[in-house]
Amino acid sequence: MAVLSTLIAALTIALLLRSIEHVSPFFETLFYIPVITSWVPASVIWKWLYDPTYGLINYILSLFDIAKQGWLQEPDLIIFAIVIVASWKMIGYYIIVFTVGLKNIPISYLEAAEIDGASALQRLRYIILPLLRPIILFAVVMSTIQFFNVFAPVYVLTASAQGAPAYDLKVVVSEIYRNGFEYYRMGYAGAESVVLLILVMTMVTLQFTLFREQK
């Protein structure tokens, strides 16, 4: 889910940036700021935004007459909360990735299509997206691996400290951490690591085989 939301948003922004070329470097830089922010401060910032009583997000919702939500306390909401943080953090990186990909598409193809009377959507569907396929594939694989290894936001946002009953969301890496270093079940945690390794390797092999088919 995080992969989808990040990549679709990043691709849309990258496409839109291409049509306003003269200001795009400025915005690319802005969107990159969350990327250089590391996970812990990023999660800490969002924890405060998500705060059930004084958080900014609940305040904005209250302007639209929506009741205060316990973003980090409701089991159904916390996963969205973490998806939002992860997408916010990574989107700038993929905007750059897609921008590089888009810049590599020869303008002449698009101009030829335009002369033949292809509409913007047709050019997007039949020229831009097919030529961008390797980049999209790369982005899907990379972001899947990245999001599977998310740990710091889960550690920070679900921290059940004093007076903060946060729901205990479990992801792969936090499970490895907990079993290995809180319960000292190294063997169990090791087995979980192997599962994670297999998952990562599957993604990589997938990418390589799909790349090869393209050539």
Added chain:
Amino acid sequence: MLKERWIKILAYIIVPSFAIIVLIPFFWVLMTSLKTPSEISSWPPHFFPKELTNENYINIFVKENFFRYLLNSFIISIGSMFFVLLTSSLSGFIFAKYRFPFRTFLFAVILATATIPIQVYMIPLFIMVYKTGMMNTYFAMIFPMTIMTFGVFFMRQNIMSIPDSLLDAARIDGANELWIYLKIVLSLSKSSLMALGIFSFSEAWGNFIWPLLVVTTKDMYTTELGLAVYQRQFYIEYGAISAGAVVTIIPMLLVFTILRKNILQGFTTSGIKE
């Protein structure tokens, strides 16, 4: 690319509003760090603090010793950067310019590990560190970050573009291989070393899970770790936590603003091309 008028208008509406959404969290955390506790817990929240206070910053630097955390983070990041540059340029040079048995095979093995994140192998790594009694040392924190597979690949690609004739000319003039590496290869790949250096520095700076495992005392905390632990202890003190977040973000933000061009163009482009 898509130059229709309606798309341009759409872009001018969507892109800036999206930028504002992306930047609001930073703005908000900065404002919170300057507010007094009573103002932080006011409803509805104010955007700008009515009275500025530096109490939160004093708190984290005096009571929580964030200076020490920053220093630790710098030591680890600089150390990791140095070793990554050394190992990447050396092995990149060897893979690019020398012929030896199993060269392709060895390079394929190295490349295969490129996408495996530390989370996968942290358990055996931890056992290694634990059994050798290296817990809670700078060495333990730096050593998993001394070799970067991507760096080896990246430097190999760059060094391959140095013409062989140049190296041969130096050999004829009597230069030995070490001299060639130091004087020719390194000086010709300055810009890629720069990009890789920034990249490895920020990787080490943002590393969280590994210090969390091997650090046992507070004086060895990195800023990341200090902040994460701090916010677990004092859930209510948002002012101080926000100040901590601001302090943690600023060093990377500085590096980024100064070297923006290198970061954005340097490794994203070469990372994608095969």
